[in-house]
Amino acid sequence: MVSLLGLVVYLFSYAALITALPTQRAISGYAPVAATCPATQLVRTANGLSDAESNYIHQRYQKASQALESWLKSVDETFEFGQGSWDSHGGWSDWAGQGKAPVLALTSSGGGYRAMLAGAGVIKGFDSREVDKTGVSGIYQALTYHAGLSGGSWLLSSIAGNDFPTIGSLQANLWDTTLQNSLLVPQILLSPQAASVYSAVEADVQAKRSAGFEPSIIDPWGRLLSYALLYGPDGGVVDTVSGIASTSNFTSHNAPYPIITALGSNRLIDGTCIPQPNATQYEFHPYEFGSWDAGVDAFVVTEYLGTSFSNGEAITCVTHYDQLGYVLGTSSNVFGSICSAVPAENSTAVSALTLVEDLAEIVAVGHPGIPESEIFGLYPNPFHNYPSSALVSAQPTLELVDGGVGVAYQGNPIWPFLHREDVDVIIVNDNAADTQYNFPNGTEILHTYQAAIAAGLTRMPVIPSVATFVSEGLNQKPTFFGCNTNDTATIVYIPNFNYTYPSGQPTAKIQYYKNETDGMIANGVEIASYGGKASWPLCLGCGIMKKSGGTLPNGCAACFKEYCFN
Structure with a gap:
């Protein structure tokens, strides 16, 4: 197995090699392009949902609530259900006195791919469109939002970027092949069979530089990942985050609203490269990019990422900077944790295989390979000189990294829903590698709770210590947090566990053979269904509906005793 850290060295060298090659290249569809600025305002202060998101959620909620009712009634007909409505102020209203x-x-x-595949299995178990049904099939149709981070962003991008197909179809028609023939393995990338891909990625990175934008390690990283995640021979080169809004299942409101998260580095602000516990959390979605956090507190229209702004006014407009591969690569940017320029002994004649095998090359003295700035996901700052964005207003570029890195890493993208007060239930599928066996132990959700308290956010329910998590086995079974606190969201915590397959695979594993992909996804289905436990569908329904205001089935009391932490 090729190590991920070794791959980091290769990609740095690969990016340097690309910039040194003067050979003629084909025209690329990857580069950002100049555009006419619209008359509408593109930057806004973060004072609630945008009109575009609010309108989508209004339509999605109607379908999601109907799907939830259908699933609940299939589990127990005595669930009392009210759909609610979305009022003119962008909030939920009770319906018929039954709650909403x-x-x-x-x-x-x-x-990494562990999280992507385990998470895919959970969705497969939740999706009523799949051929093989579980007791929880239908929950996916009841979702209003879906957020992904790092490996979870790979999953979400592969779903949303391909117009929200089933996991079964992605598994059979894409991943079984692309993960086995992973372009992240240098021996495969440098093979004659992959020569056209290698050339195309060269052209893409060079085209971005020629368009006037500094490439970073995230450009080849995201492009190579995309060949595994997006249909077509070109790795989704023209796909954008904003383009998701034009897909058929999105325009018909048949899909949950997708959000990809990343963290900001303060390297240009105070010299702190590694994200601290209070690092700014950014989110990318079809309509907007930005952050709710103090110091940024603003959003920009996603389609116009890359545009030059000052005080919220567009100077020179650009589109296609929100290229989907670049965004999913940004969300999985573990390279930023290196926090230094990376030298290469000979960046114009590099031996990739030697560099992958010899991790010592990372700190070898030699000619500089990649400057420190190019280890980040680089975004021209849309909040430059913007009054509400005091933390970042002076810097021309935002430098973003994986949300799961830093001093108090948060591998679960819960943060967006602590700012969306109308989200009642957050199903948290945790596929972290907190232990030596690559399973979660509560560390990362605890970090989110601690960060929320520090930021004055009150919607996160109490999360216990890691010691309590482990001693009570909360890291090996579903748990409900916030059952009895009406002012917080309810978190349904569903951790990775090896029911039928050794699912604690290393994060650095960058190649999965077909049997491994299928085994991981099948185990994920078991995670969703709690190993097929007969009472789980009822108890999940009880946990979801506990605060809704309706009458619950008689069996819910036993469920709360078993699953509610507090």
Whole structure:
């Protein structure tokens, strides 16, 4: 197995090699392009949902609540259900005095291909469109939001970027082949069979530089990942985050609203490269990019990422900077943790295989390979000189990294839903590698709780210590947090566990053979269904509906005793 850290060295060298090659290249569809600026305002202060998101959620909620009712009634007909409505102020209203259908969100954690495949299995178990049904099939149709981070962003991008197909179809028609023939393995990338891909990625990175934008290690990283995740021979080169809004399942509101997260580095602000516990959390979605956090507190229209702004006014407009591969690569940017320029002994004649095998080359004295700035996901700062964005207003570029790195890493993208007060239930699928065996132990969700308290956010329910997590086995079974606190969201915590397959695979594993892909996804289905436990569908329904205001089935009391932490 090729190590991920070794791959980092290769990609740095690969990026340097690309910039040194003067050979003629084909025209690339990857580069950002100049555009006419619209008359509408592109930057806004973060004072609630945008009109575009609010309108989408209004339509999505109607379908999601109907799907939730259908699933609940299939589990137990005595669930009392009210759908609610979305009022003119952008908030939920009770319906017929029965309370409202809760707004559900799913989070898919980081953890490389392990997290992607385990998370895919969870969705497969939740999706009523799949051929093989579980007791929880239908929950996916009841989601209003879905957030992904790092490996979870790979999963979410592969779903949203391909117009929200089933996991079964992605598995059979894409991943079984592309993960086995992984372009992240240098021996495969440098083979004659992959020569056209190698050339195309060269051209893409060079085209971005020629368009006037500094490439970084995230450009080849995201492009190579995309060949595994997006249909077509070109690795989704023209796909953008904003383009998701034009897909058929999105325009018909048949899909949960997708959000990809990343962290900001303060390297240009105070010299602190590694994200600290209070690092700014950014989110990318079809309509906007930005952050709710103090010091940024603003959003920009996603389609116009890359545009030059000052005080919220567009100077020179650009589109296609929100290229989907670049965004999913940004969300999985573990390279930023190196926090230094990376030298190469000979960046114009590099031996990739030697560099992958010899990790010592990272600190070898030699000619400089990649400057420190190019280890980040680089975004021209849309909040330059913007009054509400005091933390970043002076810097021309935002430098972003994986949300699962830093001093108090948070591998679960819960943060967006602590700012969306109408999200009632957050299903947290945790596929972290907190232990030596690559399973979660509560560390990362605890970090989110601690960061939320420090930021004055009150919607996160109490999360216990790691010692309590492990001693009570909360890291090996579903748990409900916030059952009895009406002012917080309910978190349905579903951790990775090896029911039928050794699912604690290393985060650095960058190649999965077909049997491994299928085994990981099948185990994920078991995670969703709690190993097929007969009472789980009822108990999950009880946990979702506990705060809705309706009458619950008689069996819910036993469920709360078993699953509610507090």
